[in-house]
Amino acid sequence: MKRIALFRIWIIVTMFARFIIKIYAFSRKQQQGLASTEEYEALMLNLAREYKRNALRLEGLLIKLGQFLSIRADLLPPSVLNELSELVDRVPTSGWDKSRAILEAEWGVPYTQVVKDVGIDAVASASIGEVYGATLLENGKRVALKIQRPDIEKIIRTDFKAMRVVTTMLKRTSLAKSTDLDSLYRQMIFVIGDELNFQTELKNAHYFKAKYADNPDVYIPDYYDHLCTNRVLTMDWVEARRITDLAFLKENNIDRSALAERLFTMAAEQLLFGGQFHADPHPGNVQIRADGTIILLDFGMVGSSTAQDMATIRKILQAFISLDYDGVVDGLEDLRFLLPTANKHNIRQALEKAVTFYLETDIDTVDTKLIEKVLQDIQLLVKNEPIQLPAEFAFFGRAASTLLGILQILDPKIDLFTLGKPIVIQWLESDGTTIQNRYVMTALNYGKKLLNVPPLLDNYLKEPTRKRLSEQAMFQRDLESKELLHRQTFNSGIIILGLLVGLFGYIRPDEWLFWSGCIVAVVAYFNSRRLGRKIRHLARQDFRV
Template identity: 30%
Template sequence: MNLIPEQYDKYIRFFKFMAKYWNSDVFAMPDEDAVISDEEKSIEEYEDSPEELVEDLKAMGPTYVKLGQLLSTRPDLLPPHFMKALATLQDDVDEVEYGVVEEIFKEEIGLRISKAFASFDEKPIASASIGQVHKAVMHSGKVVAVKIQRPNIRKRFIEDLDTLMHLSQKAETYSETARDYAVHSVIEELRYVLLKELDYSLEAQNLSILKENLKEFKYLFIPAPISDYCSSRVLTMEFVQGNKITQVSPLKRIEMDLDPLVDDLVKGYLKQIIVDGFAHADPHPGNVYLTPENKVALMDLGMVAKFSNKMQENILKLMIALSNYDSQRVNEVLLSISEYDENKVDESLFRKSIERKIQESENQKAKDLKTGRILIEINQLAAKQGIHIPVELNILGKILLNMDQIVAFLSPEYDMHNTVKNYVQELMQQRMHDDLKPGNMMELFLEMKELTENLPFRVNKFTENLAENKIKIEVDAIDEQRFTDAFQKVANRITAGLIVAALIIGAAMLVRVPSSWNIGGYPAFAFILFVIAALIGFYLVYQILFKDDFRKNK
């Protein structure tokens, strides 16, 4: 990518921004003081205030506003006081003229606005960097929200993203700090998320999926898209009446029992993450409304998080360990899914830090326990020590942190920790039950069938290679006596297995031979051979399942 003249301004603005903040607290790796508290330090203690960073990002343009919003979900990259400011980052943009809105709608949908709707408010009810939202009424009487994408916004975003991609790649080439922060990966993630968010047809699809996934929760509401009036630049969906969840009046919070709503909200997000693997990734209070029907409405599905089956299992294990204050298990799960250099990372120090963090949370009262904050702090501790925890756990921490804020506002005495603990255990039981369904059992039987079919060939091949001295074993260090004992044990068990097989085959053949001495209707000698084979088999199974495990633990 060459520095052509019209790109000069983008590069100059970027370098001015970096020159201002390079040596500031923005790029200071979060330490324990930062982890412990955001509020204990005053703004004057920081060289550049979070509010100043927010204003500078706004001046840089909508792409950098989105970058700031993305960084607000990365506690491993920024100190908490900057994350808090970036989480509320919204750009100040002018409204798109109604004539342009009408033109875009006709171009995308193929109808004039006056034909599609009985009425359409020319004044937008919300305006952001990517698009603006208008209220409309369909000919059926249904009230809808129509989101129209800004003209040429895709081109502007792609140009800015290309600039950032080029600069981040060069930065990692020459700067160790940039490599430590994985700057290029952060920009790649921004590009992926942003290009998805620019496609409104994907957001319409996300709304439909989430509405179906959460249909069992009667207090949750997901606006349905109007598919005939949706495209990559136009999104039409049910209009959500009500107020932001954090604007509920104190009187209503006193008069109403909001615990059932909070229950559904918390369980709904746990189901999204652990069961469905498809979650609303930006549940800040501005995207969560309370409707007149006293339902919690989730909006803005432009950003969603997806979790693989393996990651869902790991998150389930982690949540169970956290709910039981099992620091050893938390450490095992985190280290098993993280990337780190064993030669550079002090694993014992990390384990000790996590143990202290879990012990601190165990001594807190249930209503003061913040599961999301604990995960954020664990991420920060890991980042400080060079352990790269999967980004999915950052998203999980951010989601639960937002849940903490909403729950604390709606029902300050609500025991969120207990709800998480009980529901996670319920999900664990459900997952175990699902594993026993006929479809899953059939898959297990097929695996066992394949193993049974291939086992004789593999044993034969192994013994053949063993006889021809073709077996090679590579080890870093050998305890000769233990190695010899282990090898002898394997040889003995293979021999015993062959003897069992020979006894069974011989007994099967003798069953067909007439005999005057029978036991239970079978030739006595064949019956005895079967009994001997069974006893040897049971003994081998006992040795494998119990004795070997005991020796290993010892």
């Protein structure tokens, strides 16, 4: 069933429809002060678990989408991110027989003419590909064969259609105000579409191989281009362990602090100086050999930063040092963090207030009521202004946060500010402008104080809204009316979709599909009538505050 296009679309669309309805119902309850933070966490965790179950059931795009969303800390709470991160390496193998058929179709000859001693049990199985060990006949070397899963391209193309419907549904929610959903959808297609073509991964691997050709501390496996196709990659087998395997590090007398410094330097060079960077550096893709050499694997997910973006970030940092808030806001707009409808004046005022507060106040002794007042202003700004994390920067954030986690495991006492000072100075001066050390130290000192902001902000924003601001009463009523219209339109779509599924079940015939579609259509019809009555009731109300 999971390979039937209509079935996949139906499961994906209805799942997200349930999510939207449940989240909307909770938000209404929260606005009335009837919901707690614990209830919100429980709701989101239940939704994440339902998503994970369906992802493991259907596989395909839901697995990749879950991994993609697991980097969007700007969209989802930590509990959801943690649940979705478990989708990595949880995909069951499709079996050697199916993989062998793909391998021979791509090579055009029986695989026994190219390799021997193939391990028929996959050593790794992900959403798009599986890895098997083998020995090359041409040179006797042990190699890893990465083979695309059967029918995965067809499955993912079908799932793209379902996510197009989901994106249209999400445009009718408050999420559309703070997120460029079309950009997010295009980025998803671009990134995952690239992963379907193994030639792109091969190209990325050659880029990093050349980048670290003269660096003895980093190793990229050699690829056999004549045995690589759109669906098969052949590379040298690497005997290594996860870089976070502390027992292995101790056994081989590898200095954890020195290793953390080397990894930090390598990552900073990738992230700060433009070009490509490894966007999925989890411990399975960053490994260590017994001699201390760092191994980089799997270049299917690679991000890129342009020299222009890096120059803009430098300008933002310099504007921040000189307290030029207009310059900071202009830089954020240039980096696409602000949507066209954003009120730059409001953002500047909030930024100035927050930065001044945190840089001039002792966080440990300040009155908590004052903290709440500042954070309330920030919360209102984030809620009302269209501020977003551009999709391309999400990969930057994922890489940085993942590497930070590895560094903390390797050396819990690592001083990132001291370690980063030389490379930050080099980065700031890379455009030819000399920056005095005192400005860098100022920025680093500010950064140390600002590290206190995320925990405080996170704790506060998790608190449910206790009351509405009186000046927003009219806006809220108008929003409710529009939301009802959107829900009625959505219900009309569900009616049509339910009837189509019922028709498909009748033609197939499939009794389960037939009755499921009919029941959904009937429920959506009566719900649409109920919404119509609410809309007419609102239209007769006096909207004066």
